[in-house]
Amino acid sequence: MTTYVMAIDQGTTSSRTILFDADLRIVASAQQEFPQHFPASGWVEHDPEDLYRTVVETATAAMDKAGATAADIAAIGITNQRETTLVWDRDTGKPLHNAIVWQDRRTADYCARLKADGHEETITAKTGLIADPYFSSTKAKWILDQVEDARDRARIGRLMFGTVDSWLIWRLTEGRSHVTDATNAARTMLYDIHKGDWSSTICELLDVPREMLPEVRDCADDFGTTTVFGGDIPILGVAGDQQAATVGQACFSPGMMKSTYGTGCFALLNTGDAPVRSTNRLLTTIAYQLDGKPTYALEGSIFIAGAVVQWLRDGLGLIEAAKETQAMAEGADASQSLILVPAFTGLGAPYWDPDCRGAVFGLTRNSGRKELARAALESVGFQTRDLLEAMRGDMGHDSEGVLRVDGGMTASDWTMQFLADIIGAPVDRPQVLETTALGAAWLAGMRAGVYPDAEGFSKGWALERRFEPTMPKDERDTKYARWKKAVAATMSV
Numbered sequence: 001m002t003t004y005v006m007a008i009d010q011g012t013t014s015s016r017t018i019l020f021d022a023d024l025r026i027v028a029s030a031q032q033e034f035p036q037h038f039p040a041s042g043w044v045e046h047d048p049e050d051l052y053r054t055v056v057e058t059a060t061a062a063m064d065k066a067g068a069t070a071a072d073i074a075a076i077g078i079t080n081q082r083e084t085t086l087v088w089d090r091d092t093g094k095p096l097h098n099a100i101v102w103q104d105r106r107t108a109d110y111c112a113r114l115k116a117d118g119h120e121e122t123i124t125a126k127t128g129l130i131a132d133p134y135f136s137s138t139k140a141k142w143i144l145d146q147v148e149d150a151r152d153r154a155r156i157g158r159l160m161f162g163t164v165d166s167w168l169i170w171r172l173t174e175g176r177s178h179v180t181d182a183t184n185a186a187r188t189m190l191y192d193i194h195k196g197d198w199s200s201t202i203c204e205l206l207d208v209p210r211e212m213l214p215e216v217r218d219c220a221d222d223f224g225t226t227t228v229f230g231g232d233i234p235i236l237g238v239a240g241d242q243q244a245a246t247v248g249q250a251c252f253s254p255g256m257m258k259s260t261y262g263t264g265c266f267a268l269l270n271t272g273d274a275p276v277r278s279t280n281r282l283l284t285t286i287a288y289q290l291d292g293k294p295t296y297a298l299e300g301s302i303f304i305a306g307a308v309v310q311w312l313r314d315g316l317g318l319i320e321a322a323k324e325t326q327a328m329a330e331g332a333d334a335s336q337s338l339i340l341v342p343a344f345t346g347l348g349a350p351y352w353d354p355d356c357r358g359a360v361f362g363l364t365r366n367s368g369r370k371e372l373a374r375a376a377l378e379s380v381g382f383q384t385r386d387l388l389e390a391m392r393g394d395m396g397h398d399s400e401g402v403l404r405v406d407g408g409m410t411a412s413d414w415t416m417q418f419l420a421d422i423i424g425a426p427v428d429r430p431q432v433l434e435t436t437a438l439g440a441a442w443l444a445g446m447r448a449g450v451y452p453d454a455e456g457f458s459k460g461w462a463l464e465r466r467f468e469p470t471m472p473k474d475e476r477d478t479k480y481a482r483w484k485k486a487v488a489a490t491m492s493v
């Protein structure tokens with residue numbers, strides 16, 4: 001018998017399963033995309049069945065590739081797109097509605113009302129979040145408002161609320177476990193991150209019955225046992241995908257920071273056992289919780305990072321593949337400095353403006369595809385600097401540490417060099433770029449006794465390449481000042 005740990009990574013556009021061996025090496029993986037549903041402008045939904053089906057199919061495919069049976073798998077770790085919201089019937093197992101995805105803006109008006117009525121202070125004080133449609137609670141409220149009798153059924157425990165991890169575990173355990181972990185709970189805007197429990201005050205404010213909420217556990221804990229892969233396998237690790245990446249990047253000490261560049265970009269700074277209340281519109285969240293002890297983080301969430309490159313490809317038809325942007329940026333006219341503000345769905349941290357839309361500044365008759373591509377890649381660096389400036393403001397010091405990066409867009413050396421230049425700090429790209437799955441696997445495998453503790457795991461983190469800043473400070477600050485002006489102008493239109 002071989003010992004493997006299975007990491008299930010249920011993301012926004014695809015589900016992925018990776019099998020790791022006892023030395024945390026990748027043995028096999030499988031990935032499947034699933035349809036996105038856009039029923040109205042600003043609405044994004046997933047079919048709950050697609051989420052579960054693609055998880056089971058990729059898990060089965062990865063096991064087949066490795067020639068593994070259930071007996072070979074010591075534990076399962078689950079990591080997931082966060083905030084995405086499901087409500088289902090306890091008796092029939094049927095969801096009441098499609099999953100409402102984190103990007104969905106349908107509750108923007110309700111969130112504006114919460115702010116106008118002065119509730120944001122309570123929300124932030126308890127949950128660490130801000131009143132934005134991004135989070136789960138107003139999506140759950142929306143579903144309860146739509147379906148007749150739903151709220152009454154929720155109150156007597158006949159309906160269940162869950163983020164994607166809860167839904168998958170409930171399905172994988174065939175209705176035996178209704179659970180989540182502290183990191184996913186922290187993204188619902190219903191969880192008191194200081195008390196470590198659901199907030200009755202917020203539940204009442206939003207009229208989301210507490211009875212429908214799952215039990216909250218540590219990230220390495222017993223989440224139930226699945227038999228759907230041909231034998232008993234315990235689910236021993238759960239974390240939201242950005243938190244799993246923080247773990248996978250071994251950011252275990254206060255001051256360590258990771259930034260993941262996929263569709264969006266999410267930067268998390270470990271702030272240790274004390275939550276830091278942001279005065280710069282960042283989120284306070286739980287990085288991970290082990291042995292009942294939460295470790296907190298400041299988070300900056302950017303909605304458009306790699307998606308700006310997808311827009312060059314699919315929206316404008318300027319490129320056929322993302323990697324072409326490297327040569328285009330290198331060949332762009334140095335005398336031009338276009339600024340692209342990719343506010344395609346508004347701006348996330350630290351601006352939180354759901355209504356503004358994108359803009360390009362500095363166009364001339366000589367501006368072409370290369371200059372636009374360079375501006376697109378640069379926008380990712382500028383947005384990251386916005387987050388780091390906000391973090392610096394919150395932490396009360398201006399020392400710039402090292403930024404550990406991962407995600408698909410980190411394949412772009414040009415972007416990583418510009419990032420180091422514009423933030424004025426080294427950018428470290430690790431050898432294992434599957435940090436999200438790695439984090440989930442470590443949580444589960446550590447709990448199963450297969451993997452070492454955090455200190456031992458940290459020793460295994462290996463650098464592939466460090467990007468050192470080379471841009472003179474004057475140039476960096478002048479460029480960044482232009483970006484700030486461009487953002488201000490975009491938000492004023």
Ligand SMILES: Nc1ncnc2c1ncn2[C@@H]1O[C@H](COP(=O)(O)OP(=O)(O)O)[C@@H](O)[C@H]1O
Pocket residue numbers: 011012013014261262263264305306307308309310322323324325326407408409410411412
């Ligand atoms: N070489 C590259 N240069 C620039 N962007 C890239 C490159 N390779 C991938 N990307 C971008 O990275 C994103 C994919 O990263 P990934 O981590 O798989 O995202 P997600 O998990 O959000 O689906 C895409 O938006 C793509 O445009």
Ligand SMILES: O=P(O)(O)OC[C@H](O)CO
Pocket residue numbers: 010011012013080081082083102240241242262263264
């Ligand atoms: O699935 P991803 O990688 O796009 O991540 C989504 C985030 O968890 C949203 O908060």
